[in-house]
């Protein structure tokens with residue numbers, strides 16, 4: 001279990017994270033989303049024990065991330081947001097170095113991951129492309145088969161094919177009962193893999209929900225192109241529907257499931273050139289949270 005309790009960590013500039021509080025339950029996978037500079041990496045740095053919080057505690061499987069960082073390393077796989085390796089090392093040398101440091105050797109799993117990601121780990125890391133470095137980071141994080149995974153934008157730099165391979169890998173780990181916290185800007189990857197979603201903005205959590213509940217909150221809207229915009233607009237307003245002007249000649253009306261009949265009767269009251277249904281996607285909802293701070 002990953003537990004972050006009332007965590008505040010401020011930089012001298014006053015930026016940072018404030019009273020951040022969440023739990024990733026054992027066997028669960030939580031997506032950690034937020035705009036650039038919102039505090040995802042800062043939270044993860046505290047979880048890794050790299051930074052001392054001003055207040056609050058974070059723990060992994062009951063071990064304090066500050067004082068038990070070494071013990072935690074043995075059960076943890078971590079992909080940093082910006083991967084910086086020992087550039088002079090060869091890729092496979094780096095993987096051996098990591099295994100030696102953790103005192104774990106699982107050659108078979110390491111080789112399976114290398115094959116899965118289609119990585120050639122030979123050659124100096126400084127000559128690796130961004131995607132190759134990311135793959136090397138993934139192998140290093142997963143090769144000791146850790147029970148906890150903390151992944152900071154794990155698919156950045158991967159091509160779409162590899163992003164899919166990675167998502168499948170994460171799903172496989174989830175089936176095997178791993179506990180995963182994953183920061184991301186990729187809505188699709190979060191939607192496909194996560195049980196729970198946390199959105200952070202300006203250092204504060206603005207929403208925390210399970211994906212099922214978020215999906216239930218998705219609204220349906222209708223795009224109506226009236227023959228006469230003024231007439232259509234007035235009728236929608238007078239009948240009290242929540243509507244916006246999607247385009248100069250198109251009205252977007254947001255209609256709850258129990259209001260459809262009333263809506264159809266209202267639309268029958270004016271001449272309509274076209275009517276389309278628009279399903280709000282999770283991505284639309286996330287973007288709303290990003291821009292408004294969530295409500």
Ligand SMILES: Nc1ncnc2c1ncn2[C@@H]1O[C@H](COP(=O)(O)OP(=O)(O)OP(=O)(O)O)[C@@H](O)[C@H]1O
Nearest residue numbers: 011013015016034035036037038039040041042043
């Ligand atoms: N080492 C640092 N020293 C001072 N300020 C920092 C430091 N690292 C981050 N910050 C500031 O803290 C805030 C949170 O940054 P953080 O890197 O945690 O955001 P993030 O959500 O991971 O962003 P991104 O999506 O861009 O990776 C930002 O305003 C950033 O400028």
